[in-house]
Amino acid sequence: MSINLDSEALHAPVDTVARVVAPERIVLEFPLAGPARRLFAYLIDQVAIIVLILLAVLGLLIVTGGAGAGIGLAMVAYFLLSWGYGAFCEGLLGGQTLGKRVLALRVVSDQGEPIGLAQAVLRNVVGAVDGPVPFFYMLGFASMILSRRFQRLGDLAAGTMVTALERRDRTPLNRPTGAEVLAILEWLPARIEASAELARALSDYAAERERFTPARRAEMAEPLAKELRGGWRLPMDASADVLLLAVHARVSGLA
Amino acid sequence: MNVTERLRERQGAWRELERLLALASTRRSRLASGDALRLAALHRAVCADLALAEEHNLPRLTLEYLQSLSGRSHAALYRSAGFDARAWGRALFVDAPARLRSDPALRIAAGVFWGIFLTTALLAAGRESFAPDVLGQRMLEQLDQMYSHPLNGPDVAMGRDDSLMAGFYIQHKTSIGLRCFAWGIVLGMGSLYELVHNAIVLGTVFGYMARGPNAERFYTFVTAHSSFELTAVVFSAAAGLRMGWGLIETRGESRPRSLAREAGNALPALGAAVVLFFLAAFVEGFVSASPIPYGLKAGIALASALLIVLYLMLGGRSRTPIDAGGPAP
Numbered sequence: 001m002s003i004n005l006d007s008e009a010l011h012a013p014v015d016t017v018a019r020v021v022a023p024e025r026i027v028l029e030f031p032l033a034g035p036a037r038r039l040f041a042y043l044i045d046q047v048a049i050i051v052l053i054l055l056a057v058l059g060l061l062i063v064t065g066g067a068g069a070g071i072g073l074a075m076v077a078y079f080l081l082s083w084g085y086g087a088f089c090e091g092l093l094g095g096q097t098l099g100k101r102v103l104a105l106r107v108v109s110d111q112g113e114p115i116g117l118a119q120a121v122l123r124n125v126v127g128a129v130d131g132p133v134p135f136f137y138m139l140g141f142a143s144m145i146l147s148r149r150f151q152r153l154g155d156l157a158a159g160t161m162v163t164a165l166e167r168r169d170r171t172p173l174n175r176p177t178g179a180e181v182l183a184i185l186e187w188l189p190a191r192i193e194a195s196a197e198l199a200r201a202l203s204d205y206a207a208e209r210e211r212f213t214p215a216r217r218a219e220m221a222e223p224l225a226k227e228l229r230g231g232w233r234l235p236m237d238a239s240a241d242v243l244l245l246a247v248h249a250r251v252s253g254l255a
Numbered sequence: 256m257n258v259t260e261r262l263r264e265r266q267g268a269w270r271e272l273e274r275l276l277a278l279a280s281t282r283r284s285r286l287a288s289g290d291a292l293r294l295a296a297l298h299r300a301v302c303a304d305l306a307l308a309e310e311h312n313l314p315r316l317t318l319e320y321l322q323s324l325s326g327r328s329h330a331a332l333y334r335s336a337g338f339d340a341r342a343w344g345r346a347l348f349v350d351a352p353a354r355l356r357s358d359p360a361l362r363i364a365a366g367v368f369w370g371i372f373l374t375t376a377l378l379a380a381g382r383e384s385f386a387p388d389v390l391g392q393r394m395l396e397q398l399d400q401m402y403s404h405p406l407n408g409p410d411v412a413m414g415r416d417d418s419l420m421a422g423f424y425i426q427h428k429t430s431i432g433l434r435c436f437a438w439g440i441v442l443g444m445g446s447l448y449e450l451v452h453n454a455i456v457l458g459t460v461f462g463y464m465a466r467g468p469n470a471e472r473f474y475t476f477v478t479a480h481s482s483f484e485l486t487a488v489v490f491s492a493a494a495g496l497r498m499g500w501g502l503i504e505t506r507g508e509s510r511p512r513s514l515a516r517e518a519g520n521a522l523p524a525l526g527a528a529v530v531l532f533f534l535a536a537f538v539e540g541f542v543s544a545s546p547i548p549y550g551l552k553a554g555i556a557l558a559s560a561l562l563i564v565l566y567l568m569l570g571g572r573s574r575t576p577i578d579a580g581g582p583a584p
Binding site for chain 2 (some may be wrong): 156
């Protein structure tokens with residue numbers, strides 16, 4: 001038997017995830033980093049740039065004994081660091097500045113590939129427009145909100161996006177253990193064809209149910225469980241919670 | 256054997272891929288060739304696992320795990336080239352002149368700049384009220400004061416230090432050029448504004464100084480680096496216009512795609528502009544204020560102008576359609 005919970009909303013991609021078709025013919029999903037997270041990375045980078053500039057200036061002045069050449073070189077260092085820090089880190093050190101490393105962010109091309117130096121230079125030079133002068137970050141912020149992938153103007157020009165590096169832990173594909181669940185499984189058909197949306201809803205329920213009280217679980221599970229009980233002539237006394245767990249285990253092939 | 260059982264057996268391979276990825280990210284050097292091959296094979300296998308898991312409605316947490324794993328191995332596998340000096344040399348000396356030569360943006364930028372520059376220079380030289388109206392009395396006083404001292408010699412107050420000034424010019428003027436390019440993203444209007452602004456200010460100053468008592472000192476100072484610096488301004492504006500044009504003429508692509516394409520096309524010209532700014536800064540710092548005779552300074556200006564013309568005319572013209580040195584495009 002097949003169950004369908006089709007709805008338009010479920011098909012629409014979530015806007016904080018960028019989907020890219022890889023050469024291996026799968027769809028890679030890149031979680032995108034929003035303005036708040038990037039702001040903290042930006043602040044860390046600004047501090048890093050200031051510290052680097054101070055170190056470079058002090059170093060050059062000490063080495064040259066405060067001569068004019070030292071001040072000249074210090075200005076060149078200031079120029080290179082203020083314009084080149086981001087381009088250097090992102091272009092040559094794997095798409096991450098110090099701030100992005102701390103916050104687990106990474107710049108990639110909008111095809112999900114690591115960016116090249118040319119792209120890194122572009123996004124940082126055009127980034128001058130996104131910055132504090134003259135509109136106090138408003139251009140960059142507006143661009144991030146209006147573009148599909150939280151791209152500021154520098155990102156748009158370079159064809160890049162900032163992704164959040166989310167490391168997910170492997171979850172073991174365990175067989176269900178509870179006696180009640182196993183009992184229900186006896187009643188279920190050996191194979192259930194469910195729509196992708198239903199399968200996702202069931203697995204979300206199974207993953208998140210521990211956070212709720214039994215009463216709340218019953219409230220959430222009951223509407224679906226009522227239909228399932230009727231469809232398969234299951235014992236009416238089985239709790240909705242257990243029933244959904246059993247159906248989830250069967251739909252996802254865990255048992 | 257059902258899909259879930261098969262994927263259960265694959266968990267060893269997933270663990271191995273995780274280990275290789277950790278290795279690839281901690282060690283800056285490349286993976287051993289055997290590990291790299293293994294990484295590629297495991298990546299393809301995990302992609303297949305992900306496709307299978309999606310097809311058969313496996314638990315969401317498993318899907319998300321496989322997605323993040325395949326995403327990370329994708330990023331590790333499809334790396335960018337890093338810094339390639341030859342590619343950048345090619346961009347500067349082959350792509351940049353070839354693109355600039357055929358780019359209407361350069362002609363527009365040059366026409367606008369020189370047209371306004373010459374007009375305002377003539378107006379400022381011819382009419383007494385023009386320069387004060389445009390620049391303001393305060394700026395003119397500063398200008399007069401700046402050029403009222405000799406450029407060099409023992410009695411220079413605060414001593415013009417050549418290398419100090421060269422560093423200052425690199426920082427100050429190249430930043431202006433880069434910003435002029437960046438503002439091109441506003442449909443090219445920002446670059447045009449910067450270009451017009453610079454043309455008016457520079458033109459008016461040139462014209463105004465001709466009327467004053469410090470004319471000789473002023474022209475002696477600005478001659479040597481003028482070719483490099485004024486061309487650099489025009490180049491960066493042309494690059495900005497080129498990028499902004501990408502938002503207007505999309506050639507059937509989406510606007511962001513088109514913008515990114517033209518921004519990439521504009522980058523070699525911006526690189527050329529930055530090089531010119533640096534050259535101008537060195538000339539301005541070490542030659543312009545030095546006591547060498549004016550003829551030599553004028554010669555440097557002419558030689559650099561000739562160099563730019565030759566660069567634009569001949570750069571990037573290969574003898575045969577396929578360049579003999581590099582790989583075919």
